[in-house]
Amino acid sequence: MDLLDSVKLKYPGARAWAFGDSPQMANELAELVVKGIKTASCGSLASFNADEDAPGPGSYHIILNGQGAPVCVIRMVSLRLVCFSEVTEAFARQEGEGDLSLAYWREEHKAFFTREGVYAEDMELVAEEFKVVEVV
Incomplete structure (x- = not known):
């Protein structure tokens, strides 16, 4: 039995x-989650x-790195709808990326959602807050 099966x-x-949306991004973001810097996503x-x-809310998720290996387990503590243009500086900090600023958040998420083919300034997002329950 491998580690992922054991965690499951x-x-x-x-x-x-x-x-x-890339192995490199998966590695970077998983590391931020494990360190407790990233406590939200959307x-x-x-x-x-x-x-x-x-x-x-309350669901558990096994976070994988860019190579498909489990790094931690998180539990969703809240989900809410928010418009892209109304994301706050506080939420940007919870996302834990870059310099933690809203400007960085907007630039990077605009690029991400553009690659996904869904970007619009008034698009609705599902903002998720979570906590790490186990590092594996």
């Missing part, structure tokens, strides 16, 4: 996934609605 046994029903409402296994 400990957290039945937990989904395993990686942050971002995705487009369209992607959330298209995902039949979308996270709910």
Whole structure:
């Protein structure tokens, strides 16, 4: 049994996934989560609605690095809708990326959602807050 299977046994029903859209981004963001710097994330409402296994409050998730190996388990503590243009400096800091500024958050997330083909200044996001329950 490999490490991922072992973690799945400990957290039945937990989904395993990686942050971002590249192995490098997955590694960087997973490291920020493990260090406790990244305690929030967001995705487009369209992607959330298209995902039949979308996270709910209280759900557990196995975070993978860019090589598909588990690095930690998180638990969703809140989900809320927010418009891209209304994301706050506080939420940008919780995302834990770059210099933690809202300007950095907007630039990087605009690029990410543009690559995803869904960017709009008025797009709705699902803002997720989580806590690390185990580093594996």
